[in-house]
Amino acid sequence: MTLLSVKDLRVTFDTEAGRVEAVRGVSFSLGRERLGIVGESGSGKTMTGRSVLRLIRPPGRIEATEMVFDGTDLLRASEREMRALRGQRIAMVMQDPKYSLNPVMKVGAQLTEGLRQRDGMSARAARLKAIEALEAVQIRGPERVMEAYPHELSGGMGQRVMIAMMLIPNPDLLIADEPTSALDVTVQAEVLSILDGLVRDRGMGLIFISHDLRLVGRFCDRVLVMYKGRVVEELEAKNLMQAEHPYTRGLLNCLPRIGGSRAPLPGLDRAAEWAE
Amino acid sequence: MALIEVENLSVQYGTKGQLVRAVEGVSLRVDARESYGLVGESGSGKSTILRAICGLAPVTAGQIRIGGQPVPTPRGRAFSRRVQMVFQDPYASLHPRHTLDRTLSEPLAIHGIGGSDARVVKALEDVGLPANFRFRYPHQLSGGQRQRVAIARALMLEPEILLLDEPTSALDASVQAETLNLLNRLREERGLTFLMVSHDLAVIDHMCDRVLVMQHGRAVEELTRDQLAGAKMTTDYARTLFDASADRMLEA
Numbered sequence: 001m002t003l004l005s006v007k008d009l010r011v012t013f014d015t016e017a018g019r020v021e022a023v024r025g026v027s028f029s030l031g032r033e034r035l036g037i038v039g040e041s042g043s044g045k046t047m048t049g050r051s052v053l054r055l056i057r058p059p060g061r062i063e064a065t066e067m068v069f070d071g072t073d074l075l076r077a078s079e080r081e082m083r084a085l086r087g088q089r090i091a092m093v094m095q096d097p098k099y100s101l102n103p104v105m106k107v108g109a110q111l112t113e114g115l116r117q118r119d120g121m122s123a124r125a126a127r128l129k130a131i132e133a134l135e136a137v138q139i140r141g142p143e144r145v146m147e148a149y150p151h152e153l154s155g156g157m158g159q160r161v162m163i164a165m166m167l168i169p170n171p172d173l174l175i176a177d178e179p180t181s182a183l184d185v186t187v188q189a190e191v192l193s194i195l196d197g198l199v200r201d202r203g204m205g206l207i208f209i210s211h212d213l214r215l216v217g218r219f220c221d222r223v224l225v226m227y228k229g230r231v232v233e234e235l236e237a238k239n240l241m242q243a244e245h246p247y248t249r250g251l252l253n254c255l256p257r258i259g260g261s262r263a264p265l266p267g268l269d270r271a272a273e274w275a276e
Numbered sequence: 277m278a279l280i281e282v283e284n285l286s287v288q289y290g291t292k293g294q295l296v297r298a299v300e301g302v303s304l305r306v307d308a309r310e311s312y313g314l315v316g317e318s319g320s321g322k323s324t325i326l327r328a329i330c331g332l333a334p335v336t337a338g339q340i341r342i343g344g345q346p347v348p349t350p351r352g353r354a355f356s357r358r359v360q361m362v363f364q365d366p367y368a369s370l371h372p373r374h375t376l377d378r379t380l381s382e383p384l385a386i387h388g389i390g391g392s393d394a395r396v397v398k399a400l401e402d403v404g405l406p407a408n409f410r411f412r413y414p415h416q417l418s419g420g421q422r423q424r425v426a427i428a429r430a431l432m433l434e435p436e437i438l439l440l441d442e443p444t445s446a447l448d449a450s451v452q453a454e455t456l457n458l459l460n461r462l463r464e465e466r467g468l469t470f471l472m473v474s475h476d477l478a479v480i481d482h483m484c485d486r487v488l489v490m491q492h493g494r495a496v497e498e499l500t501r502d503q504l505a506g507a508k509m510t511t512d513y514a515r516t517l518f519d520a521s522a523d524r525m526l527e528a
Contacts, residue, residue: 040450041418254453257482259505262482265454
């Protein structure tokens with residue numbers, strides 16, 4: 001079943017220096033599965049994720065021939081309809097907990113804000129639900145974390161708080177934008193297994209945006225490789241090592257590996273014609 | 277004689293009335309021209325060791341010697357001629373309102389070294405940045421370019437020792453490769469000694485001859501590069517860390 005279908009998505013910015021096309025004709029469809037989007041900084045992967053929620057501010061413009069989420073046309077939906085979708089049905093986890101949590105609000109207040117305002121829950125019920133969500137992302141001592149300010153949490157904790165916050169409304173689609181780049185390897189593994197469990201148990205669709213091709217290859221079902229706003233290759237994650245496009249191969253080879261050679265790491269060939 | 281000797285180093289400080297033992301009794305020795313790695317999770321005290329060497333964290337017990345001499349407190353100019361540090365986050369470690377020219381020439385001015393004009397141009401060239409970047413501000417550069425500037429700044433005084441605190445963890449995979457190559461080239465050309473912190477075992481393995489695994493402020497195990505590659509660690513924690521990293525290695 002297709003949850004989200006995107007055809008020929010374009011994101012353009014009209015700036016003083018001329019037109020910048022951040023995303024140029026990206027198409028994909030997503031069922032209840034894990035789709036990875038990989039690319040370097042500036043490849044348009046984050047913009048693709050944000051377009052689905054129509055979170056691109058002017059002068060940015062979103063154009064597509066089709067962008068449908070579960071029967072709703074995202075291009076024609078009113079702002080009011082979009083607000084009903086955002087968070088409730090499509091949630092997004094941002095990259096850096098330092099910048100994405102409100103620094104002057106306690107974690108508990110941030111977690112319960114939506115439940116209190118939107119769902120009109122009592123303070124007590126909302127609190128219980130928030131603690132439950134923190135437990136779901138394996139935070140020990142959730143009562144203590146509820147009373148903490150974001151700067152009192154470590155990166156891994158902050159990231160888990162953000163995931164918990166996004167999961168409270170039980171969305172159908174989760175867009176995770178580099179959810180683990182700021183984390184240690186061991187914490188990274190934990191956060192990934194939490195996400196994995198949620199996709200499996202709740203039947204969620206997941207768009208996982210990252211610059212780490214090997215990580216995505218291990219974690220996702222399908223991978224889109226983006227370069228300068230275009231998809232250069234789409235492949236099943238299990239066939240990642242048979243990738244044919246030289247850009248994909250470059251992304252694979254530029255990571256050092258344990259026991260690998262000490263020779264300079266191969267740089268990335270950024271040929272202009274791949275962007276055409 | 278080892279160039280850097282750290283003996284039974286402990287770092288403690290109090291926050292909110294609680295005593296934090298960031299580092300407890302860690303010893304390590306790094307030979308001249310060696311590249312030594314410190315690896316562990318956030319909060320394992322690995323960065324604190326680097327900060328303690330530079331005098332940025334309080335040494336509560338133990339000794340730090342550079343070239344056989346105990347380091348003075350405050351560290352002073354002679355120390356900064358020999359030892360320089362590159363920080364993790366190139367967005368935070370460069371002064372946002374200073375041009376690259378000013379950032380790079382400041383150490384020269386402090387130490388009364390002449391010919392700063394030519395040295396700044398040379399420094400930019402050495403780290404692979406175009407000369408016309410000289411009068412730009414940090415916000416006009418990408419993350420990888422900023423980290424190159426941070427490396428250039430650390431090398432202005434031609435130190436022997438570079439302390440590298442997660443120099444690539446804020447960078448993309450492809451830019452990380454370029455930065456690691458740059459560091460290796462500079463080490464080769466200038467005979468530098470590296471003490472490098474990372475949470476990524478693959479990066480440490482690529483860069484370092486020996487590695488110390490740390491957890492909760494204590495040293496867990498020291499491994500040579502061969503022991504690491506051959507998965508010959510003896511402690512459970514080092515094995516966990518290795519498995520978490522090896523997990524990510526899809527075999528071709």
